[in-house]
Amino acid sequence: xxxxxxxxxxxxxxxxxxxxxxxxxxxxxxxxxxxxxxxxxxxxxxxxxxxxxxxxxxxxxxxxxxxxxxxxxxxxxxxxxxxxxxxxxxxxxxxxxxxxxxxxxxxxxxxxxxxxxxxxxxxxxxxxxxxxxxxxxxxxxxxxxxxxxxxxxxxxxxxxxxxxxxxxxxxxxxxxxxxx
Numbered sequence: 001x002x003x004x005x006x007x008x009x010x011x012x013x014x015x016x017x018x019x020x021x022x023x024x025x026x027x028x029x030x031x032x033x034x035x036x037x038x039x040x041x042x043x044x045x046x047x048x049x050x051x052x053x054x055x056x057x058x059x060x061x062x063x064x065x066x067x068x069x070x071x072x073x074x075x076x077x078x079x080x081x082x083x084x085x086x087x088x089x090x091x092x093x094x095x096x097x098x099x100x101x102x103x104x105x106x107x108x109x110x111x112x113x114x115x116x117x118x119x120x121x122x123x124x125x126x127x128x129x130x131x132x133x134x135x136x137x138x139x140x141x142x143x144x145x146x147x148x149x150x151x152x153x154x155x156x157x158x159x160x161x162x163x164x165x166x167x168x169x170x171x172x173x174x175x176x177x178x179x180x
Contacts, residue, residue, distance in 0.1 A: 017147065018048060018050070018145040018146065018147050019045055019145065019146060019147065019148075020143060020144075020145055021039060021041050021045065021049075021119070021144040021145060021146055022037075022039035022041075022119065022121070022143075022144050023141075023142065023143040023144070024037065024121075024140075024141070024142060025139055025140070025141040026139060026140050026141075027137050027138065027139045028057070028125070028131060028138055028139065028140070029131045029138070030131060031125075031127065031128075031129065031130040031131065032124075032125050032126065032127045032128075032129060032130075033125045033129070033131075033140075034122065034123065034124045034125065035122060035123050035140065036120070036121065036122035036123075037121050037122075038118055038119065038120050038121070039118070039119045039121060039144075040117055040118055040119075041113075041114050041117060041118070041119055041146070042117070042148075043114050043115065043117055044148045044149070045114070045146040045147065045148055046107065046110065046111050046114060046146065046148070046149055047107050047110070047146065047147050047148070047149050048104075048107070048145075048146060048147040049104070049105040049107075049110035049144070049145065049146040049147075050102055050103060050104045050105060050144075050145055050146075051069070051076065051077075051102065051103045051105070051142055051143070051144050051145075052101075052102050052142065052143045052145075053069070053077065053079075053099070053100065053101050053102070053103075053140075053141065053142050054098065054099070054100050054139075054141045054142075055067050055079070055098070055099045055139070055140045055141070056091070056096070056097070056098040056099070056135070056136070056137075056138050056139050057096065057097070057125065057129055057131070057132070057138035057139070057140075058095050058096060058097075058128070058129050058130050058131075058132055058138070059079065059080045059081045059097050059099055059129060060080070060081055060094045060095065060097065060128075061080075061081070061082060061094065062128050063126070063128075064126040064127045064128030064129075065080055065081075065126050065128040065129050066078060066079060066080040066125075066126040066128075066129070067079045067080070067099070067123065067124075067125055067126070067129070067140065068123060068124045068125075068126070069121075069122075069123045069142070070120075070121070070122045070123065070124075071113050071119055071120065071121055072112075072113050072119065072120050073120070074109075074113075076103060076105070077101075077103055079099060079101065080099075080126075081097040081099060083099075083101075085101070086099050086100065086101040087099070087100040087101065088100075091134070091135030091136065092132070092134035092135040093134075095132050095134055095135075096132055096134050096135035096136075096138075098135075110146060114146075119144070121142075121144075123140055123142075125140075
């Protein structure tokens with residue numbers, strides 16, 4: 001039974017889990033703040049990419065009070081407190097909001113970003129996003145995750161697993177007969 005359990009655990013470990021590629025939290029105290037950095041990424045982490053964001057600041061109603069996020073110069077997010085589908089908390093009337101959201105990237109788009117193994121990441125607050133101490137410090141925080149492609153089993157793999165299970169069963173029966 002221990003062998004079967006070990007086999008099942010090892011097969012379960014073949015499934016991919018999302019790996020943290022990079023994350024950053026930047027506090028800002030200026031109007032229209034921006035940020036840019038580069039991060040390395042393993043090119044085998046090529047599927048199920050997503051970005052989690054938490055941004056806090058003056059992302060209110062005007063067209064210039066927005067947050068824009070880019071990877072390799074391509075606009076990924078353009079958010080304000082009015083963007084549908086996001087979780088928005090009003091911290092101080094119309095001048096301070098906390099916005100939380102996730103963006104899922106298509107595998108094709110993500111693959112185009114990671115071909116060189118480097119992500120060029122930047123964000124820009126709109127010119128109307130000014131610092132306000134109301135509601136606490138203003139910041140932009142993000143985390144980028146992706147998974148490795150799932151491992152495909154060759155057609156002969158089920159036969160090999162069956163043979164392995166039969167062998168383990170035979171060994172178990174032999175061990176049982178020796179004890180009797």
